[in-house]
Amino acid sequence: MxxxxxxxxxxxxxxxxxxxxxxxxxxxxxxxxxxxxxxxxxxxxxxxxxxxxxxxxxxxxxxxxxxxxxPGSLTGISAEMLAKYQAAVEAAYQAALAAKAG
Amino acid sequence: MDLPVINSIPSSGEPAAGGGCASNSCGSTDDQLGHLPEHIRAKVHNHPCYSEQAHHYFARMHVAVAPACNIQCHYCNRKYDCSNESRPGVVSEVLTPQQAVKKVMAVAANIPQMTVLGIAGPGDPLANPERTFATFRELSEKAPDIKLCVSTNGLALPESVEELAKHNIDHVTITINCVDPDVGAQIYPWVFWKNERVMGREGAAILIEQQQKGLEMLTARGILVKVNSVMIPGVNDKHLAEVSKVVKSKGAFLHNVMPLIAEPEHGTFYGLMGQPSPTAEELQKLQDACSGDMNMMRHCRQCRADAVGLLGEDRGQEFTMDKIEDMEIDYPAAMVKRAEVHAEIAKELEEKDNKARAAKAELVSIHGMTPSAPATRPVLMAVSTKGGGVINEHFGHAHEFLVYEASGNGVRFIGHRKTTPYCEGGSSCGDGETALDETLRVLKGCEVVLSAKIGFEPWAPLEAAGIQPNGEHAMEPIEEAIAAVYEELRAAGKLDEKPNPQQKVA
Known part of the structure; x- marks a missing residue:
């Protein structure tokens, strides 16, 4: 084991x-x-x-x-909150890409 | 009337006694430092994190040798590897003690203003005792002129006090967000204690007990303790005045209340649940409320666990491990150079202080100002600076503004407000208009902004927002310039006008 x-x-x-x-x-x-x-x-x-x-x-x-x-047992971050995080990270990434292109 | 420039070096002699925040720049008095032995007071004057005045001149660095942590805080995400964010607990690379020593030696040779090396994470330094103390041990031999300090959550502090004292570490920062386990249960989901993960209120109670015990043990040994608190609106904001009282009674010499940093993209519990951060006004109000009880610190920049340089700047990218490998450094010569530079700065500070005293004497003799003179209303003023204690940054290039309060009692530092530079100085300012809006928002409450230069474009919007732009004091010492502008306002009768209700008397 x-x-x-x-x-x-x-x-x-x-x-x-x-x-x-x-x-x-x-x-x-x-x-x-x-x-x-x-x-x-x-x-x-x-x-x-x-x-x-x-x-x-x-x-x-x-x-x-x-x-x-x-999941959620240590941080209190629920699956729903995690999805929000992933969306925020993705948005920040896209914004950085757009800024670079602009 | 008191000294017009509150954060100057007291006349008691050596600059050692005059560390800005540590003595009087934060609206406190010398007497509040009186309980500290002279040799400890002498330790503060060139520490940028402890002395408001020193932070304009002296540099510090953190080495990230301590990734492990023994607790979880709701404002922290343990995925600490972030290269683009500036906040506590993030680093670009974790170093071994050997790499850390090499990095410190390289930085101290290239930035002779450096006086302090701190270990602050990205986890808890005392949860990594071997790595932390190995770093301290080697550095105390190789760079004995560099001050060593450590920042901790306090859980493992009591068991580490002996070792800390052995390495001659005379500055310890404990992050204490509460003294009530019910409040703590809302901040700390768990602590690791005696081989178990202890959840919720029970865990918070253990943490609080260890923090308080560690604080008492350190101060009993004459080790300087600063307490950091994160202001979390709705969680501990009403409770921090009590924290301030308790830690002062146990001998902490400085309290640093910092605003919560919580954004969804940080991936922290608070960031994701939408926990609001305090506004600059809310933070100032709490700092003012606590300052009755002890020395408050207001110049903290909440830097990364691998920050390098003056507070407010980060030169970490110049000192990545691969760049350090290629550097050729004469270490003994670097130490001599540091001693020279530090002596020059000390001399400059002394001259500045003498000038400020002379200016005060002149002011008193010209205007016959006495302590019984009627109080004029306080005015908030913002300045842009690149360091050195002078107004030497263009308005459009400023990443932050330092806010001071001028009143009949003199000039005192209130805090810093971060912004996006209105114009980065290139040919096109891009979304400069949005950046200006942001700057106008962060400068809310200020009536004057002093910069080395202020362009035509932002001039009218600043005036329309009730903030008088002023470029007449370029390269002048900040406090002197502010005192002069305040005097102009007084002479012009502008201080008789109805005070802005947002502004608060010290």
Whole structure:
């Protein structure tokens, strides 16, 4: 059994020093978990340490690929708000393109 | 009547005692610094973030070695990699301690005005103790003349105080947005504490307890503590006067109330839920309300966690790691050069202060002004400057205006207002009209704007908006020019007119 860090990781290092098994290591493009070392913190802590400090919802998944921190659970940002964010980013990008062209 | 120029160096002697905000530029008095030991007061005078006067002359930089964080704030998006935004918590690249040291040495050699190196993120420096302290350790050996400071949310502060003291870090900033867990629950969704993620009110209560404990431990050791608070309308705006009182009673020497930055494109909870930021007027009102209790700071530019240069400018792009690799630097010579430049600035500040004192004496002797003279109404004036404490920026090139209040009590700095330059100086001003509208909006409440030069085009719209353009004081020291204009207004009887209801007596 092992947890996995996926591409939404922002490389903040927060999880790395907390791992009781030293299973987390820096890699490109993002941190990874050595599946041979990860115990999901069983026997050491009630909650997996990486999952407990990771600020990015969905960046750490279990063996079935299920996110341990669900959308909205850490930031309070709902799916609806997220859609608004994506629209805002897209609008800013288009505006920058238009400014460049103009 | 008090000193006409409030933010000048007090006559007690060395410039050390005269750090702008730290002493009296923010409408406070020397006595409020009186509780600090002299050796600590001496630490403030050339720190651009602590001294309003120093920020015109001395530069600082942040190195982004601390990406991890142990809490979540609703105004922060942990996807911190933003190259085009200027706000706390964003950086272009995270550095290793070794890279950071190299960068600091390169910047300090190229910008001899640099006095301060801070670690402020993009996460929490004390949640990255190894990386943060490795950087401090090496820098204190290689550049002993550079002051080291750190900014933290406070959660890991009590356990770090010992180590901070060891590295001779004499400036710590704690961001304290509340002292009430019910308020905190609306700002902090979680904290990571003793190997667990603690949500909501319970987490906020832990954070508040650690912040207050850390504050007390630092001040007990004589380490200078500034408190930052983010003003979040409807959440903690009514509560911050209380915060100010509490942190002052525990020995914080400066309180910096900053406006919330929240835009949808930042991807923060507040940005996406439409949480409003305070207006310049709302911010000033709160700062004034808090200033009765302690020294308030008003010149903060809420800079990036990798900012480089004078406050209000960012020269980070000149010092990316690949550019630094190619630089040839004579480090010992750079340190000598810094010492020279710092001494020159100190001398300039002293001369400026002597002049201001002489001007005051003249003013008193000519007009017979006495403390019992009837109070004239205060007037807000905006200036554009590129630094150096003088009016040396064209109106159309200004990215920000510094706002001062002139009154019978002298001139005091109120804050800065960002804008889009009316004209970038090219042949075409593009959407200059929109930019001018923005400038008129941010200058609301000001009756005069002083610039090195003001073009014909914005002149009439400024006058129509009740803001008198003034280009007659180019290259003059800001406070002297404002005092002179105020005196002109007084002589012309304009201060007898009905005061603008938006303006507030200090």
């Amino acid at each position: 092992s947890l996995e860090i996926i591409e939404s990781c922002v490389n903040c290092y927060a999880c790395e020093p907390l791992c009781p098994n030293e299973a987390i290591y820096q890699a490109a493009p993002h941190f990874l978990i050595d599946p041979d070392k990860c115990t999901e913190c069983l026997g050491d802590f009630d909650d997996a340490q990486c999952t407990s400090i990771c600020p990015i919802e969905g960046a750490i998944v279990d063996e079935l690929g299920v996110a341990l921190n669900l």
